[in-house]
Amino acid sequence: MSEQDSGAGLSRKGLNAGAVGLLGATVIGISCVAPAYTLTAALGPTVAAVGVQVPAVILVGFLPMLLVAFGYRELNRAMPDSGTSFTWATRAFGPVIGWMGGWGLIAATVLVLSNTAGIAVDFLYLLLSQILRDPGIAQLTLHPFINVATCLVFMALGTWISCRGMEATKTVQYVLVGFQMLVLLAFGLVGLWRVYNGGGFDPLEVRWEWFNPFAVSSFSAFAAGLSLSIFIFWGWDVTLTLNEETRGARSTPGQAATATVVTTVLMYLLVATACIAFAGVGAEGVGLGNPDIQGNVFFALARPFFGPFAAIMALAVLVSSAASLQSTIVSPARTLLAMGHYNALPAAFGRVNPRYKTPAFATIVSTSFSSAFYAVMRFVSENVLSDTITALGIMICFYYSITAFASVWYFRRQWFKSVSNAVFQLIFPLIGGLILAALFLTTTLDSMDPEYGSGSHIGGLGLVFIIGVGLIVLGLALMTWMMWRQPGFFRQETLTKGVSDGREDQSLDELPC
Numbered sequence: 001m002s003e004q005d006s007g008a009g010l011s012r013k014g015l016n017a018g019a020v021g022l023l024g025a026t027v028i029g030i031s032c033v034a035p036a037y038t039l040t041a042a043l044g045p046t047v048a049a050v051g052v053q054v055p056a057v058i059l060v061g062f063l064p065m066l067l068v069a070f071g072y073r074e075l076n077r078a079m080p081d082s083g084t085s086f087t088w089a090t091r092a093f094g095p096v097i098g099w100m101g102g103w104g105l106i107a108a109t110v111l112v113l114s115n116t117a118g119i120a121v122d123f124l125y126l127l128l129s130q131i132l133r134d135p136g137i138a139q140l141t142l143h144p145f146i147n148v149a150t151c152l153v154f155m156a157l158g159t160w161i162s163c164r165g166m167e168a169t170k171t172v173q174y175v176l177v178g179f180q181m182l183v184l185l186a187f188g189l190v191g192l193w194r195v196y197n198g199g200g201f202d203p204l205e206v207r208w209e210w211f212n213p214f215a216v217s218s219f220s221a222f223a224a225g226l227s228l229s230i231f232i233f234w235g236w237d238v239t240l241t242l243n244e245e246t247r248g249a250r251s252t253p254g255q256a257a258t259a260t261v262v263t264t265v266l267m268y269l270l271v272a273t274a275c276i277a278f279a280g281v282g283a284e285g286v287g288l289g290n291p292d293i294q295g296n297v298f299f300a301l302a303r304p305f306f307g308p309f310a311a312i313m314a315l316a317v318l319v320s321s322a323a324s325l326q327s328t329i330v331s332p333a334r335t336l337l338a339m340g341h342y343n344a345l346p347a348a349f350g351r352v353n354p355r356y357k358t359p360a361f362a363t364i365v366s367t368s369f370s371s372a373f374y375a376v377m378r379f380v381s382e383n384v385l386s387d388t389i390t391a392l393g394i395m396i397c398f399y400y401s402i403t404a405f406a407s408v409w410y411f412r413r414q415w416f417k418s419v420s421n422a423v424f425q426l427i428f429p430l431i432g433g434l435i436l437a438a439l440f441l442t443t444t445l446d447s448m449d450p451e452y453g454s455g456s457h458i459g460g461l462g463l464v465f466i467i468g469v470g471l472i473v474l475g476l477a478l479m480t481w482m483m484w485r486q487p488g489f490f491r492q493e494t495l496t497k498g499v500s501d502g503r504e505d506q507s508l509d510e511l512p513c
Helices: 022-033 035-078 085-093 095-132 135-142 144-163 166-196 219-233 252-279 297-309 311-328 330-341 360-380 382-410 419-446 463-485
Strands: none
Touching: 022 035, 022 166, 022 252, 022 311, 022 330, 035 095, 035 166, 035 219, 035 252, 035 297, 035 311, 035 382, 035 419, 085 095, 085 330, 085 382, 095 135, 095 144, 095 311, 095 330, 095 360, 095 382, 095 463, 135 144, 144 166, 144 311, 144 360, 166 252, 166 297, 166 311, 219 252, 219 382, 219 419, 252 297, 297 311, 311 330, 330 360, 382 419, 382 463, 419 463
């Protein structure tokens, strides 16, 4: 690919081309999704919403992710650019929607970083308390100064690894993700084995109706469960932001995204089914309907499943959150890099470290903002912190739906040239985008209720609504400022709006492998 393609404005950014293969990209994708820590936090609330139909809701939540992933794959095949949502939405809809698409990704991932680091802190001290048999150690996480200091150490370590390049990132992820997935596999199989042999707290026979979404008691319960299941799949798109560093830039990231989503859904179904079959959905003891354990289901079930080796589950969740912290850093850094490269942000964001070929400046800025946010919110109010995480659902649906619609619109001249085009460039991304857009609108309206989330509110409006909509308004304000400071991008001087006519793929030289 030439240094700058005259037709589109797309160009390389100096990243380490060919550093990651299909396996490496898939591992990083799974790491970003973080199955262990995501499921231990989401399984209980999902059971509270839909009961034994958790597997059904997981499958339904998987569907829009898979459909959108096909749209991402098609866009990446035509335009393998590390800016992903930002670049693709700009090419399809123009600079304003493109800028906001990039902002949605950045806001979501930067805020998730703070939550991921916080989870790592909690499980570090929980693991130490189990190993040393001192329950008091687990309480250290409640001390704001200790909690924030430990969180900053995790953030600094993740930033350092990310700045040293994809080779370092990939090596770390192979170890952390491999361990996490092996423990989850063992957890699911052991749970089913115990039920099969007559064990279990409140054992239930596994039934096919658990996988039937039409068996959910009400639409409101179904919508609540679906919102939670959407969250547990978030993060797979990090594989696409690696496209300029991947061998086979046009094909490998899309394959890795599909492999990430499919692997994750299979693991979720195994573990969720095992937990429900073993513990039931009652509100007593380790029943999954017990509100006292819903924030950390795996901790409650670790000893009944693993006996004296229960601490391995806490280690798996710690490893999961630490791995996710490090891999999640990849996505906002490369989006910021692309935005700086195309003059949608100050030029400093477009710089790449000449030694490691990483967006070091963008990486440090994103993790610094995330660290500062976590530190302030930890001291101000844990309700604000938890409501911010809830508001992430709004941002996730916001930028995923923009990207899905970008796929549909960008390929509009190609829809009916083949069956494959009609399916993967029109039908699948359109359905996925519509589902996520509907969830975006539904969640935004529901979050106006002052009782939504933690129950915190300002002026009668729920805090989740204020945070979610406030992030979008903040993005609009920053974009307006950049229009004044660097108008070239918004005049399409660096990246132009366009449409695929089937020949652009050939006009873009393949990224080096």
